[in-house]
Amino acid sequence: MSSPLLAHADLLRSGRATFTGWVSVASAVNAEILAREDFDSITLDMQHGLHDQQSVIDGIAYAALAGKATIVRIQVGDFSFASRALDYGAMGIIAPMINSVEDAKKFAAYTKFPPLGERSFGPVRAATMCGMTGGEYLKIANRATVAIAMIETQQAIDALDDILAVDGIDGVFVGPSDLSISLFNGAKVDQAAPEVFKALKHVVARAKAHGKFATAFCLSGASAAEHAALGYSMMTTFNDINMLQLGARAELQLARAGAVGKQGGNAY
Ligand code: 3PY
Ligand code: MG
Numbered sequence: 170m171s172s173p174l175l176a177h178a179d180l181l182r183s184g185r186a187t188f189t190g191w192v193s194v195a196s197a198v199n200a201e202i203l204a205r206e207d208f209d210s211i212t213l214d215m216q217h218g219l220h221d222q223q224s225v226i227d228g229i230a231y232a233a234l235a236g237k238a239t240i241v242r243i244q245v246g247d248f249s250f251a252s253r254a255l256d257y258g259a260m261g262i263i264a265p266m267i268n269s270v271e272d273a274k275k276f277a278a279y280t281k282f283p284p285l286g287e288r289s290f291g292p293v294r295a296a297t298m299c300g301m302t303g304g305e306y307l308k309i310a311n312r313a314t315v316a317i318a319m320i321e322t323q324q325a326i327d328a329l330d331d332i333l334a335v336d337g338i339d340g341v342f343v344g345p346s347d348l349s350i351s352l353f354n355g356a357k358v359d360q361a362a363p364e365v366f367k368a369l370k371h372v373v374a375r376a377k378a379h380g381k382f383a384t385a386f387c388l389s390g391a392s393a394a395e396h397a398a399l400g401y402s403m404m405t406t407f408n409d410i411n412m413l414q415l416g417a418r419a420e421l422q423l424a425r426a427g428a429v430g431k432q433g434g435n436a437y
Contacts, residue, residue, distance in 0.1 A: 172299045177210055177238035177260050178315045181340060181382050186397035189240065191386075191408040193218035197227035199409045204235035212240040212405070215250070216265050222253075226294075229258045233298050240317070248279035251316075252288050255280060258298035260314050263342050267318035270331040277337030280316040282307060285337040315339040317384060320372055321347035329372065333379040340382035340402065343372055360388060373400045 180187060189210045190203030195218070200211050211232040213220050220228070229239040238260035243250050251262040264276045278286040288310075296306035299313070318332055319325075321344035325332065332338060345360035352364050359365070369385065376383040377400065384403035387393040388411075393404035406412070423431055 172233075173236050174233060174238045174258075174260050175299060175309065175313045178313050178339070180209065181261075181315060181384070181402050184377075184382065184400065184402055186401065187403045188393060189403055189405055190237075191218075191405040192220075192228060193408040193410050195219040195221055195224035196409075197224060197231040200228035200239070201231035201235050203409065204232040204237040208237065210238045210240055210260075210403070212242060212263065214242045214408070215247075216242050216244050218242070218408070222250075225254060225259075226257050229254075230298070233258060240315075248276055251276065251279045255288070255310070255314055256292050256295055258295045261317060261339075262315070263317045263319060265319045265344065266321065266325075266347075267332060268322050268324040269328050270335060273318050273332040273335040273338050276318060277316055277335055280314070281311050281337040285311055311337075317342045319344050321345075322351040324351070326368055326371070329375050330379070333375060333381055338381070340384060341372060341376055342403075343369055343383065343385040345369075345386060345388075369396070369401075370399060 187209035189212045190206065190208035191212045191214060192200045192203060193214050200213060204211050213225050213228045215225065225241055232239045240261035240263055241254040241259045242263040242265065245266045251264065254262060262280055267273050267276060280286060280288060282288045290307065292303055292306045296303045299306055316338055317340045318338050320329060320341045333341065345365050346358050348368060349359045349362055349365050373383040382402040385396050385401050387396055387404045388407050390406045393406050396404045
């Protein structure tokens with residue numbers, strides 16, 4: 170039985186704008202809640218988010234039950250966990266701070282089976298989640314799972330073409346916070362700076378020139394729409410903590426304002 174999860178990688182390659190529900194809280198339920206919304210995928214963040222191994226295992230399964238593919242952002246340099254997350258059924262890995270062609274090659278080695286890489290075989294959970302035998306999974310895994318390298322420093326921008334040229338790197342993910350800190354040499358974090366926008370345009374142009382896709386962390390839905398217009402393939406609308414805050418603030422504001430008779434946003 171084929172799984173809808175298998176279509177996700179080619180959806181990213183198609184260049185259509187997609188939106189990923191970014192889960193920072195170590196909660197499989199949060200992953201499931203966002204998976205049941207109109208997001209195209211779910212991303213679990215182990216770098217700055219609160220996830221641990223168990224919440225990643227559970228979050229991938231809960232999102233899959235809601236029909237959505239999961240991407241896992243690993244911690245800096247934690248490539249062995251990239252292999253594990255793929256074995257747990259993740260359909261993509263985002264690796265932070267890929268600053269050189271050496272970083273990119275190492276990342277690809279852990280996420281792709283031969284001949285592209287050296288991923289060790291043992292998709293005990295991933296194959297069943299995809300409705301396949303291990304042998305069947307081996308045949309599709311290099312294409313159906315994506316290795317996404319984070320571009321978030323001046324060094325990475327300088328090495329961008331070499332990173333994109335690595336077989337096994339499917340696409341790139343721009344981290345605007347670290348990128349701005351790097352571009353301003355630590356003086357400030359400014360995701361909306363014109364210098365960051367210029368870099369965003371450069372990254373998507375170079376990715377397309379290499380036949381690869383560009384994705385990015387966005388801090389709002391409006392920003393995600395702007396990135397889509399630039400040709401980006403996957404955007405966040407910030408994260409679950411932020412969305413919880415925004416929803417809570419909006420409803421509390423109505424309540425505190427005594428908004429009697431106003432249409433509320435909730436259907437229960
Ligand atoms: C960045 O903006 O640096 C990120 O890594 C986004 O999570
Ligand atoms: Mg970052």
